[in-house]
Amino acid sequence: MNIPKANATSKDVAKLAGVSQSTVSRVFLPGSSVSEKTKNKVFAAAKTLNYRPNAFARSLTTNESKLIGLVFPDTDYPLHMKTLQLISSELQKQGYSAVLIPWQVDDEALHSIPNIFQYRVDGVIAASATFNKSLYEECAEFNIPVVQFARVVEGTRSSHVVSDNYAAGQTAAKHFHNNGVKSAIYLTGDIPTFTNNERKAGFCSEFESLTNKQAHVVEASFDYTEALDKIRVVLSQVNRPDGVFCATDNIAMALMDVARLEFGLKIPDDLQVIGFDNIPQAEWLNYQLSTFNQDFKRLARESVKIIVDQISQNDSTLVKLMLPANFIERKTTR
Template sequence: MKQAITAKDVAKLAGVSQSSVSRVFFDGAKVSEKTRAKIMAAAEQLGYRPNEFARSLITNRTRIIGMVMKGVQNPFYPQVLKQFATAFKEEGYSILYVHTNNDEIEAEDVETLLNYNVAGVIITDAAMASTVEKQFEVNKIPVVFFNRKLNTDEFYSVCCNNVDAGRKIAEFLINKGATDMAYITGDEKTSTSRERQRGFQEILDQRKIAYRQFASDYTYNGGYQTAMQIIGKESLPAAFFVANDIMALGVLDALKNSGIKIPEDTKVIGFDNIDMASWPAYQLTTWEQPIEKMVETTVAYLLNEIAEYTGLAEVVEVDGSLIERFTT
């Protein structure tokens, strides 16, 4: 076990009180020049490094943002992680990365976040029980749901305007001449999948265009398998709206493997605009999520709440945009 140098050691060598050492390193409160000089000399001699933990005990806050994530297999999330890490680094904050294996945040993950007294929490692709939310609220720790919208007004969440995107995608495919359409869902427990579907179906219903829906799971393999089942059993729809890109790539591969030509025989549109969507093998038409704007909004909210906690709950929806490539 390490024997780290503490403020106590510095105080002893300098012949001053421990609170004087604290004042010099953490508070910025006044100490006499003579005391300060003695403390700095002792700190120098001992190699004393005041750490964040010590700082947090005195200031009662940390510079750690907890980031809860599940699906790193979907390239959208590593991209999000990178952008948050970069943005928070500029503000002097670090990321505590919490990988959760379940749809819902596990009790031990919450324990970890509370134990480290994080300054804020970002939850991407996981759900959280209301009782859990209370624990953060009591501790005045702001929480943001990123790319998720919950069925309650208790949370602050930042996402793309998914209903509107679904509508625009329907209109786009109608303009391309598609006469019957299929929606391949993501995980149906998620707001993203449900809202994209809602906007999409709303327009098709208005325009009396045939609509089918197939359940899938937001993964490449899920998209591939779902498309293979449709090809085997159903008539081919004129166009597919697939709830995210990684799944749309699976759908494309299944269609191509079955000798179906895109965009001649059917059309495919995804959601996210991950890097791979632009690869020559795919050239997927998709809906771009405005990640930068979404990250910016989240960071601004958390920094405000850290400065002065208000517990503000709100849903912020940011507009994305259609990226047309060769699958439509």
Template sequence: MNQPKPTVTSRDVAQLAGVSQSTVSRVFVPGSSVSEKTKKKVFDAANALNYRPNAFARSLTTNESKMIGLVFPDADYPIHMKTLQLISSELQHLGYAAVLIPWSVDNQDNYTIPNIFQYRVDGVIAASATFNKSLYEECEKFNIPIVQFARVVEGTKSSYAISDNYAAGQQAAQFFYSRGAKSAIYLTGEVPTFTNGERQLGFIEEFADLTSNKPTVIEASYDYDDSLDAIRALFEQGDVPDAIFCATDNLALAVMDIARFEYHMSIPEQLQIVGFDDIPQANWVSYQLTTFRQNFKRLARESVKIITEQIQSGAGNTTKLMVPVQFIERKSTKPSP
């Protein structure tokens, strides 16, 4: 019978590297003060002995897991997976690991999260406004910092890093006006959110000021397939506007498909369309959608900066950050006159 191999400890690594055991421990703590020469000696010895530090045991000693929980909506929407990668990369640079925390929908259509405390995370980054407030209340109860990414759940005390949605709505209205639009619709999804509400408000107020015509708000679904019936109903009414500003690119692509293939409308000559998010499909040849691009790289960097600073300081300060968006003009809107 094969005998189990003896466990390699930090003491064995220290002996081979010719350093103290405490030096070995410091080498495997991100950000600790150890010379590059010493680090190399320790890493070489660890590799030779096939030593792996016990992160869980270290977390029990330091009371830090160096793990950040990420609570995100499903990854079907094209930008969500990229965003997860950006946040994970930013965390890794600072010595933290990302843990994706699952969520589900209960019988009352509430988005529920497992008990956060069982994950032993040092902090949480949440990227959906559809969760109920229990997530934030639990984090507050256990003194776990939480940062909202590109979303805001009203009534919570947590920090957030979001895009400047009100300014984006204003810019869309100004652009449509400069392209001759006299009537407009804001097409939104079925779930009310603070960020979408700000974008809608900015668009409606600015367009009404410029044209004296208040845009109509039409509610569909954020899902492409589920939105089609509501969009068809809009066209069947026969009172199609000059321009439609869509809460997401998914909605904008659905509008373009229905308008062109079922109602044989010419875009942008008969109908101008602007989306929001700049998903990869927006730049496809068949769409060439004018849209807004959120600066997810900066949002990821700022969210990670906020959460790690709160973890390290232990302070409960609330940070509220808005990041400008970039307008991407393509062929779903009229060119400059």
């Protein structure tokens, strides 16, 4: 009777399975050529001994860790956890594992670069809006490919997969115009990003083209609570807007709550609101928010495909992919 041993090695598995140690290594190496009969023998021995292959040791042999670093600012926003799950699932299908690397915005001493090299990741998928350019430079120096997910950091040479934010802005402006909006604003947060600027530009340009009036831009905060005071100022104006396109659903919900609870406004009769992201709360009965849905499943699939191709083919060709964002009309617009 074989008794499972602590810290079993590939040598122990090889002895029990009656094969060479190199054969055991090949069995646990994706894509290697080993017969099914031999695989089954090795797997049975590994199970008996409670053996787990050492990924770090294997990476020294193959020069690949099969790890992809996912750089995210935080997981507080409702879609971030879903996005992490989608990317991780797509990576698993390709034989890779994800390492979450939180990007610290408020502390210069806490940043992602040491973590990336500590884990010896083969590539990086970045979804942080405030990603430091020095990270791209470090990754380029060590030939680590980076794909930006739903983000574009200007001045960097890396691939990206994003939604067509400019077209989404145009669609919002057209919808407001078709529904009688006379005075519109774009309500945004306090962190400038390329994708947000594209959305704003599309909206403001199209609204002015259709109405000969400027859509004003108001900077609040991406945080629900911190956005409230600026929203109160906007709604206190004598000539307050009758249409607001919000950079995120979070801001849109803050706007709707203040408008209804503090100013007694009816939505959409007195104020039409459009958000962006289609977070789960957008469907809640209290909101029923008209918003834009980004195809995060496809964004994840395309980002993983690009990073895996660049790793496997050692291809540094930049890929810039843009996907449509679909407008979902609910009850905050007429």
